[in-house]
Every structure is written in structure tokens, then in C-alpha cells.
Amino acid sequence: MSWLLPSIPGWSRASPSASLSSNDPDDLDIPPLFPLPNSAQRSSAPGSSSSQHDAGGSRPPAPTFNLAPPSPPKNTEDEEPPSELNIAVLPDATPLGDMAPPPSTTQRPDFGIQPGGIDVSGSASNGDLPKKKKRGKVPLAPGYSQLDWARVTTSGRNLRGTESFPIRVTMDELKKHNTKKDAWSVFNGIVYNITPYLPYHPGGPDELMRVAGRDGTKLFMLTHSWVNIDHMLQECMVGMLVKG
Numbered sequence: 001m002s003w004l005l006p007s008i009p010g011w012s013r014a015s016p017s018a019s020l021s022s023n024d025p026d027d028l029d030i031p032p033l034f035p036l037p038n039s040a041q042r043s044s045a046p047g048s049s050s051s052q053h054d055a056g057g058s059r060p061p062a063p064t065f066n067l068a069p070p071s072p073p074k075n076t077e078d079e080e081p082p083s084e085l086n087i088a089v090l091p092d093a094t095p096l097g098d099m100a101p102p103p104s105t106t107q108r109p110d111f112g113i114q115p116g117g118i119d120v121s122g123s124a125s126n127g128d129l130p131k132k133k134k135r136g137k138v139p140l141a142p143g144y145s146q147l148d149w150a151r152v153t154t155s156g157r158n159l160r161g162t163e164s165f166p167i168r169v170t171m172d173e174l175k176k177h178n179t180k181k182d183a184w185s186v187f188n189g190i191v192y193n194i195t196p197y198l199p200y201h202p203g204g205p206d207e208l209m210r211v212a213g214r215d216g217t218k219l220f221m222l223t224h225s226w227v228n229i230d231h232m233l234q235e236c237m238v239g240m241l242v243k244g
């Protein structure tokens, strides 16, 4: 690190407490000036002048921490009457004088995008949101709640319907299991016997039967990706889908 030292003006090992108020040009721990010496804030602050900051490369005076300059005294005679547009009128001399006023926020702009990111431009001229698709929950028969299903899965019953486990299932084999009494489906490459779960499915057995004998991953993910299928159908697992 010693090779760095010559490039740092005012290097010394002064104590931190001394540095807080020190004007010692050799003090390392002086915090950076805020505002920076060449900032607009500093140059516009009252009493600022380049003569205060020695241009010869020596350290400027310690900051005073008087960040906000006092407001200039109000001269009510020179004041412009309030604008009828109810927007701030900037004096010509300010750097923002040519900028257009911001759009009014009293009326909501109609960009066609509604909360939730649904694009209704062209579809709903009256600003109404499109009707949300009705949830497809079906009333289940008594004794077929999710709690009842949890009981079934922990009862020790063979819910797989196969003698060995796990087995390798080809697509041709999978296709054969497409009836309510014998329904297999694939989710994320794993084959499940979905027959035992049919009467417990909150979306109804018919919805579930749509994936019988085929890969149901896409439909499942589109319907309720948050459902933990691995856990729910753990005991119904038959095996893996294989090519062939």
C-alpha cells in the first residue's frame, strides 16, 4: 500500500477524533466534501466564491454542514399572480424554464393496460375489466375432502394399482390407461395412477380425466402450478415415463 501514499494528498496517521474538526492538510480521515467542491449546489450557495477554495491544489476549508442555504427574503411586489392552470410557473432564468408542464394527474390516462397487466385496449371501450374466468371448483361428495384424501394416502392402501414399483412406462403403455377405472397420467416425467384421486379432485373428476392416458404437465401448470402434486400423489406414483 505504501506505493499509494504519494498519490494521496495529505497522508498522515492523525487520530480519528482529531480529524473530525481538523483542517490539517495531512489528515487522511476527513470525510469527502458534500456537496462536492465543484457541484452546482456549492457554487450557488450564498457566500461561495472560487477564492475561498484555493485553486493551488491545497485542501479546501472543512465543511460547515449548512446544506440548505437560507431562502432569500420574499419580495411580494415582484411576485407573479397565481397561474389559472394551477401549475408552477418557473422564472425564465431557471434551467427548467423551457420544459413543458407535467401532465395533469387528476384524470387517469387510458393506456389500455389495467392493473394486473391485462390489456383491454380495443376490447372494453367502457373501461370495464374483462370478466374473470369462473373458478372451476366443484362440490365434492361428503367424505371426499382434501383432508379425507390425506387420510387415504396415509392409510397404507396400495394406491398405485401395480405390483412392482417403480416401473418404466412407455407412451404406448400410458395411452392404454385412459378410463376412469384405470387412469394414468404423466406430470413432470413421472407416471401417476390418478384413479384413486378422481373423486377427491376439487376441480372435479371430469377435469382430471382430460389428462388420462397422456402427459398432463402443461394443463396442470396452466391450471394450478402452486399445487404440490409430488406430495399429494406420492402414494399414487407408478414410475417414470421412458422413450420406446
Ligand code: HEM
Binding pocket: 135, 136, 137, 138, 194, 197, 201, 202, 203, 204, 207, 208, 210, 211, 216, 219, 220, 223, 224, 227, 228, 229, 232, 233
Ligand atoms: C393429478 C393432478 C392434479 C392434482 C393433484 C390436482 C389438485 C387440485 C387441487 C388441490 C385443487 C384445489 C386448488 C386450490 O383450491 O387452490 C385443484 C383445483 C382444480 N383443478 Fe386440479 N389437480 C390436478 C390436475 C388437474 C388437471 C389436469 C386439471 C385440468 C384442467 C385440473 C383442474 C382443476 C380445476 C379447474 C380446479 C379448480 C380451480 C379453482 O379452484 O380455481 N386439475 N386441483
